[in-house]
Amino acid sequence: MWLPLLGLILGISLGLLTDIQIPSVYENYLSIAVLAALDTLFGGIRAQLQHVYDDKVFVSGFFFNIALAAGLAFLGVHLGVDLYLAAIFAFGVRLFQNIAVIRRIILTKWSERKGTID
């Protein structure tokens, strides 16, 4: 149970300590990748709460979404089309949807529990 938390802390410290300067052109990719990662994370939490969670789907989705978003942005830059907007839009909408679903599930559970206690 402590292993993922350890990984998270390790990752954060690594990220804070890294002093690599990347070209400003690729900053867009990073932000999109972060968005994709957050989206997948919340998707995983939602799936867990809905009891449809699958390891393979989650992990593959995590990495594949990041790669896809970055690749889309890269393609967009080279084609002269702002394709990263599509990624931002899609992930943003899904992020909000996921969070909304999570909130509802948690609310229902909470009210159910309250009902049983009462």
Place this chain on the structure above:
Amino acid sequence: MKKFQNKPSRSILNKRIIFSIVCLVLGFMLAYSYSLSSSKKLNGEPVSSTYFEQEERYREDLVQQKERNKELAEELEARQLQVREIEKSLSGSEEKYEGLINEAEDLRLLIGLLPATGEGVSVELEDAEYNPESVNPNDYIVHESHVFQVLNELKISGAEALSINGQRLHANSYIKCNGPVITIDGQPFPAPFIIEAVGDPSVLVPSLQLSGGVLDQLLNDNIVVTIEEKSKIKMPAL
């Protein structure tokens, strides 16, 4: 993360390792982007986007200033036009005032309120020598009509002031025949009559000498006429 499975089996360990990798990547990405953005803020180096923003702002400022300049230039033009119009109207009114003043001066001269001096003309009308052949003495003496003719001609030609034998004429003067003398404003005057006019001699003299004009008619009536240009004539005010 199925908590209800108490004993950690191999698959669960695998899952945990995978999860930790995922968490590591996520944490790394979040922290890296965070540090990147914060370092950017700290450095305050001219980042391309802010640089562009600045440039954009300056450009907008420039455009605004240009527009303002244009507006001000137009306003200046309009104001200058107004000033010019005002000046024009001022000069016009000055001319008008001058005209009025001149007219008033002329009218004062005409009614004899002002003493008149200047160059002018004197016309002497004299009875002809006694002609024994002529039965009617009217044929060779000066009548008031002759005087009228000369006076009218001089007035038409722009004489400023007139006098007969030193008697200044004004707007309401009257001349009447009174036998051998003519009466001007109640004063009798015998011949010869010296009519003096203040005015431009180069206008007055030719106007009298027009062919078929006053001079010819007077000569036709056997009157001795002497026209003389004078460089200075003085007439007192009435």
